Amino acid sequence: MKITYFDHSSTTPVDKKVLKEMLPYFSDDFGNASSLHSLGRMAAKAVEKSRVCVANFLNCSSDEIIFTSGSTESNNIVIKGIIKALDGKKKHIITSAIEHDSILEPYADLKKQGIEVTYIPVKGNGVVDIESLKKAIKKETILVSIMYANNEVGSIQPIAEIGKLLSKINHKIYFHTDATQAVNALPCDVKKLGVDYLSLSGHKIYGPKGVGALFVKSGSPLKALQLGGHQEKNLRSGTYNVPGIVGLGRAVELVEKDREKNNKKIDKLRKILIEKVLKNIPDTVLNTDILNALPSHAHFSFMGTEGESIMLALDFKGIEVSTGSACASGSLEPSGTLLAMGIKPETAHGSIRFSLGKENTIEDVDRVIKYLPGIISKFRKMNPLYKK
């Protein structure tokens, strides 16, 4: 069966050009980048070349890049590593209510250790409320971490504006952004954004899984969580994932080169998808504010349904999407992002996220429109509470 893939926020296929760059580093040029012999040097050279690519992409110096296993690790290193480095000082840290769990869980962990945490609410469109952030800042505040774009509804956060705001406070507040979802669509110049730390992941940008990067502005505090191999200036020990790092370097190059073209194409398809879904399926709410969101995201609630059922029924037709329903998360709570946006739990349960990518076509959209209305009406018919 042909797969129609609308789940690019979960992961993306590795671009063939990226794969081609990576392949020699598995079996032929397999050296350990920390070895001094020629195979090792060859690997080290590839790692450093990739580091330059990532640094160019972020408009920073290559010694400000640390390679990691992905954004979850980058986020954990930053949050816990700053607190470790600034040990002994009075601490208050801030984040938003709609972050990924790889931010929220380290924050919750630190809260248990006695650190004060403030969660900034979002407006109905999923954008952080700057006024609340201003009010939350106090003299003990040492860290603010706000995602660049939300993974579920795609809302873009005003990172540059927050960066400016924080730079005007008369004590240093370190600023981190989890840019994982934003990299494909938005410029990531760390100087323009005004961030001290930035996380990104390879597999969201047509690169490989298991590799990511962390930008650490020169002179910013950070202590390692993982010790023993002395890689990455002792900040992230562990044998270099050479093929992965090579892939990441090529992936960011391609993102930069094709960004405008891809954004345009994806945005156009998304508009058609939204228009057709709303036209063909009554009682549907669009949760993505397209004026303040990535071009890739279209997040809907189908009233009187449950998202996991819809997701699986679409899967039987070869269409892959995600849901914010509690039933798919393994917990009993629906998506925290949707609840933070003021969406009712019963509406959040019936939500489906389409995240489009560069290889999607109008035929893909047509396939969704061919099957989705029937699926929704089937489940509504099955719902004892839905007015038929």
Added chain:
Amino acid sequence: MIYSDKVLEHFKKPHNQGVIADANAIGEVGNPVCGDVMKIYLKIEGEVIKDIKFETLGCAAAIAVSSVLTDLVRNKTLEQALQITKDKIVEDLGGLPAPKIHCSMLGVEALHDAIKNYKDKQK
């Protein structure tokens, strides 16, 4: 979290989904805020459940539980129907992922609610 083939079969083509217009017992449990609502319709004749249908809002597990429950209950006496446990439902579905076990409880509760409804009316 992976569903058994049996769960997927029931989810794809649920047995006995719908309404019994002249049902003499109805049970309903769950809450849309939690994302699960299960409604069971029974046609009981002389202590035997002659017909059963369900309507469910919920995930694949909730729908599969409803479907397999109707198979288990049909033509059973009320006494026998009350003996059906959540473990039996899970077993007949070829297992359920751990976070979904509570869905099987929902099935048992909906059935018990329906039978209670019937018995209350007999009083």
